Amino acid sequence: MTTEMNQFDITKQLVAAQGNGFQLNDMTTQVNMGNMAQPSLLTAIMGAASVTGKEYLDGTNIFEYDETNYTPATMNGKDFSQKGKRLSTDKPRNRFFEVGSKGISLNVSPKDVNRRRRPGSTEHLALEDILNEQIMKAEGAVAFEEELESAQILTQGTNRTAGGPTPSYDFHDDILGSSRPAATTINFAGTAPVASTAIRNQTKVLRNRAAKYGLQVTGFDVIAGDDFFNAAYEYEKKISIARDLRQQLDLVSQAVPVLVNGSFQYDNFDSPVSGVRYINYSASLAGSKLIADDAAYLIPRLSGDVLVRKVYAPAQTTTYVNTVAQELYAWFYQDEFEGVTGFYEQNSLMTLPRPDLIISLVLA
Amino acid sequence: MPLQYEGRKHLSDVEAGYFSFGTTSAVEYSFATVGVEGTGTMEPIGTPLVYDATASAFVPYLAQDISAVTASSLPDGVSPVAVSMGEATGLGVNTADISLSSTPVDVKVMWRAGAVKDGGIEWGSVTAPNQALFRQALEAQGIAVVESAADANPEFYTA
Numbered sequence: 001m002t003t004e005m006n007q008f009d010i011t012k013q014l015v016a017a018q019g020n021g022f023q024l025n026d027m028t029t030q031v032n033m034g035n036m037a038q039p040s041l042l043t044a045i046m047g048a049a050s051v052t053g054k055e056y057l058d059g060t061n062i063f064e065y066d067e068t069n070y071t072p073a074t075m076n077g078k079d080f081s082q083k084g085k086r087l088s089t090d091k092p093r094n095r096f097f098e099v100g101s102k103g104i105s106l107n108v109s110p111k112d113v114n115r116r117r118r119p120g121s122t123e124h125l126a127l128e129d130i131l132n133e134q135i136m137k138a139e140g141a142v143a144f145e146e147e148l149e150s151a152q153i154l155t156q157g158t159n160r161t162a163g164g165p166t167p168s169y170d171f172h173d174d175i176l177g178s179s180r181p182a183a184t185t186i187n188f189a190g191t192a193p194v195a196s197t198a199i200r201n202q203t204k205v206l207r208n209r210a211a212k213y214g215l216q217v218t219g220f221d222v223i224a225g226d227d228f229f230n231a232a233y234e235y236e237k238k239i240s241i242a243r244d245l246r247q248q249l250d251l252v253s254q255a256v257p258v259l260v261n262g263s264f265q266y267d268n269f270d271s272p273v274s275g276v277r278y279i280n281y282s283a284s285l286a287g288s289k290l291i292a293d294d295a296a297y298l299i300p301r302l303s304g305d306v307l308v309r310k311v312y313a314p315a316q317t318t319t320y321v322n323t324v325a326q327e328l329y330a331w332f333y334q335d336e337f338e339g340v341t342g343f344y345e346q347n348s349l350m351t352l353p354r355p356d357l358i359i360s361l362v363l364a
Numbered sequence: 365m366p367l368q369y370e371g372r373k374h375l376s377d378v379e380a381g382y383f384s385f386g387t388t389s390a391v392e393y394s395f396a397t398v399g400v401e402g403t404g405t406m407e408p409i410g411t412p413l414v415y416d417a418t419a420s421a422f423v424p425y426l427a428q429d430i431s432a433v434t435a436s437s438l439p440d441g442v443s444p445v446a447v448s449m450g451e452a453t454g455l456g457v458n459t460a461d462i463s464l465s466s467t468p469v470d471v472k473v474m475w476r477a478g479a480v481k482d483g484g485i486e487w488g489s490v491t492a493p494n495q496a497l498f499r500q501a502l503e504a505q506g507i508a509v510v511e512s513a514a515d516a517n518p519e520f521y522t523a
Contacts, residue, residue, distance in 0.1 A: 018369060037518040104513055107381065111456025112374035119371075130374070144516045226523075264520040284522040286514060337387045339376065 013122045030120030039283030041261045042150035053306035059322035061099040061313035068092045099313035099349040100166025104141050106134040109339040131340055138344045144285055151290040153350045154297050172355040187364035188235040195235055199274040202359050206300045209356050216303040220276040224296035228363045229280035236271055294363040307357055313347040375456030378410040379449055380510045382478035394478040398422050398437055399468025405461035410486045411448040412498050421468040427494050430501045438475050445501040446473035447480050476506045483512025
């Protein structure tokens with residue numbers, strides 16, 4: 001029997017009352033109290049096609065690429081009979097990185113559903129019900145891992161091993177010879193320089209670095225923790241006070257704009273005076289904030305090449321060994337007695353070929 | 365307080381696989397039925413058990429000296445530990461907590477050639493060092509202990 005009550009479409013189903021099989025109770029729609037949060041903003045920003053280039057290795061888990069260099073030279077004066085000083089030649093470099101493996105497994109037994117009721121209904125719980133939940137959880141774990149990988153490459157410039165035996169790479173040190181410099185302090189109450197100039201100076205640093213790599217910058221994002229974002233927001237609001245607005249958004253009287261990713265709305269706003277877009281990210285996984293409250297990371301929107309190269313390696317099974325890698329592997333075995341056993345495997349490495357194109361900022 | 369009931373634990377919350385010889389040869393190889401004594405109650409699925417020579421039965425593991433057990437009621441006569449896998453009527457049967465007393469109550473257990481999920485074992489107040497000793501005893505009996513995935517505990521916003 002189905003009864004329409006306001007917006008609810010409630011299916012009435014009668015079940016035996018607990019403790020007394022001669023009484024009936026009414027079973028209605030279940031209420032989900034699970035944690036369905038799936039923060040994935042960094043996966044979306046860092047994983048965008050314009051930011052991350054994906055490469056699928058063919059039959060190997062070693063990521064190898066050549067790095068070319070170009071050192072410009074200046075001319076010197078000479079007399080008319082001389083030929084001028086000789087140009088140097090630039091040496092290429094060959095780099096190797098090892099792609100590691102991450103995985104998760106599941107199993108569901110037919111005994112799991114024996115005499116059990118599917119929540120929210122009077123039907124039998126089916127093997128597929130538990131399997132679907134397990135698959136959702138496994139795929140969620142893969143997505144969480146991608147988010148954690150993105151956070152680590154952004155905030156530390158290193159790859160995430162997730163406790164595995166894969167080598168840990170500090171891309172700034174490995175490629176440029178020194179670890180990422182300490183975060184640049186931004187004082188939103190400061191006057192020398194004022195914060196907007198301090199931020200703009202950092203965008204000029206990035207624009208210069210990108211130009212040296214032969215790349216164009218089309219804009220900048222500052223992915224900021226709570227305190228940093230709030231300080232930038234309050235600073236930006238004050239700029240608009242006591243003068244005519246020259247921009248569409250009045251930060252003083254209008255709500256901060258949001259961008260939607262997944263099932264959450266993230267605060268963000270464009271800062272015309274600094275030339276950046278601030279994005280507030282305060283998500284946490286496993287009890288740790290992905291972006292610390294007082295931290296922010298300035299990244300360029302590039303044209304001409306990508307900021308991150310994400311590399312996938314093939315699984316080492318009969319079917320997939322020595323083939324072109326796929327982003328995710330899954331295997332499922334079904335047994336009449338044992339039920340269903342499944343494994344998920346992802347063999348990936350996020351790399352930063354030009355590690356100095358991310359600048360760490362910290363709130364004063 | 366309104367009435368509330370929680371779904372009982374599943375077999376695959378603890379059992380992570382077992383030797384296919386038992387299935388293909390139609391024999392009970394990895395599992396057995398043993399008598400369990402003790403006080404209070406125990407969860408039918410996932411309770412770590414150790415043989416108690418004085419009681420001539422298995423008892424829930426807390427801190428007993430596993431190495432001191434030289435004989436048991438398991439089919440090989442010596443294996444000291446096991447993990448409960450259901451009520452006496454079969455694997456995965458879990459209708460209610462089992463009341464323990466000085467009279468043994470039959471319980472299905474895994475005792476060799478299988479795998480258990482560490483996160484599904486009812487450790488209760490077993491200390492970490494004693495948990496490690498129990499895991500070693502399981503491994504010695506051919507039961508692999510599979511680590512459980514950590515809780516991602518995702519939050520979109522953390523104040």
